[in-house]
Amino acid sequence: MKPKNEWLTVLVAGVTLTACGGAWGDGGDTLTPAASTIVTRVPAATYAANSSEALVYETLNAERLQCGFGLLAQNARLDQAAIAHLNYLAQNNAVGHFQEPGKAKFTGVYLDDRVAASGYDRKQVGETVSTVPPTENAEYAVRFILSAPYHALVALHGLRDIGLALGPSTVGTQTLEMVFGLAKDSVHQDAGKVLTYPCEGSAGVFAARGAEVPTPFPAEADAIWGQPILVKGASDLRVAAASITGPGGPVVIKALYGDGQATDPNAWCTAGAACVIPAALRANTTYTATVSGTNAGAGFTSTFRFRTGAK
The missing domain is CATH 2.60.40.3780 (Immunoglobulin-like)
Known part of the structure; x- marks a missing residue:
């Protein structure tokens, strides 16, 4: 099922694009409590110190860790996919999850295509795109996502990797593009409790x-x-x-x-x-x-x- 609206937060599983709603796993949730697979330590990120990207990464991980959802690890291939989509949006004065073939900076119609183009071998990927005023900082952009129920469901999902980019896109705005991933041989983060x-x-x-x-x-x-x-x-x-x-x-x-x-x-x-x-x-x-x-x-x-x- 394709998303009904290109602003829709996207969660992709398998080989086709699906709007997975509130689903939290790729068959990972069960009726019985599971042993925790929550990640509490990840390698240090390489975003430039004090950069907007570093603040986004630190803010989101702090919120996730405090509430038990686990840390996300920076992934260079997902960064590449996020930067490429942000460049496409800026070049074409667009906002959304999809790209049109033939337009400048095109790397793939759907998130699945763009992540494959970056070389990320995925089991599942997700994406949030959020446009905020240029006067607001990176922490605001993260909290804006976490206050929107559907976007927050993706940002707090049990995936393990993240790539992101923050910069100008449409005139007078800035866009935060976050791409979340679960590598093919990995398992979802699951606390085994509510x-x-x-x-x-x-x-x-x-x-x-x-x-x-x-x-x-x-x-x-x-x-x-x-x-x-x-x-x-x-x-x-x-x-x-x-x-x-x-x-x-x-x-x-x-x-x-x-x-x-x-x-x-x-x-x-x-x-x-x-x-x-x-x-x-x-x-x-x-x-x-x-x-x-x-x-x-x-x-x-x-x-x-x-x-x-x-x-």
């Missing part, structure tokens, strides 16, 4: 945002939401209840998408992933979240505090 993002101690998450394409609220024009709580578990994950409380009391939950709950209109939050999407939150405020349900045949409850940033 994980959430944000998690205990997360800070600086977005208080409010909108404008993800596709939108998690297609019936609502110009929808705005607060930092989503993404829940990862085994393939039988069921979130029965979720709440967020702040200084003013309970926060309205705009949507709880997942198996056994409301159906995600874009079919991303399913099959081992659930998305708790609140109304807009207050900036610079601490919230307490509680998520409960069943996972791998057993009950779970997760209670944690997180803090919004200035945005």
Whole structure:
């Protein structure tokens, strides 16, 4: 199945391009808890010190590690694919996941093609493309992705490698291109337990945002939401209840998408992933979240505090 919209975050498995929705594995999630395969040490990245790419890499890995999703290793071939696609977007004043044959800097129509052209021998790859104002820094660009439920599902997926590029593309904007990979002989990162993002101690998450394409609220024009709580578990994950409380009391939950709950209109939050999407939150405020349900045949409850940033 091809993505319906070229802004759609892409997760590719096998030899064909598929919009895999909220799927977290390539057959890796099971109904029983697995031994952890989370990566906690990777070789030092070679991005230039204090560069935007270094800040993107460090910010994303810090968020992933804190919440138990594991570290991503820089991969030169995925860097090559990311840089090539960013160059294509800049050359053609475009934004999106696809390229058109015959246009300048063309390296492949689909992500799968472009990763193959870079020489990465993959089992699975994924991509996020995010356009942000030129006045914002690299940390903002990462947090912008993590506050969009569908993009965040890819950025927090259990792949092991990453390549990235950040630079100007369309007039007056900058684009962060991130390519994620799992090499052919590797296994997914799997904690063997329920994980959430944000998690205990997360800070600086977005208080409010909108404008993800596709939108998690297609019936609502110009929808705005607060930092989503993404829940990862085994393939039988069921979130029965979720709440967020702040200084003013309970926060309205705009949507709880997942198996056994409301159906995600874009079919991303399913099959081992659930998305708790609140109304807009207050900036610079601490919230307490509680998520409960069943996972791998057993009950779970997760209670944690997180803090919004200035945005």
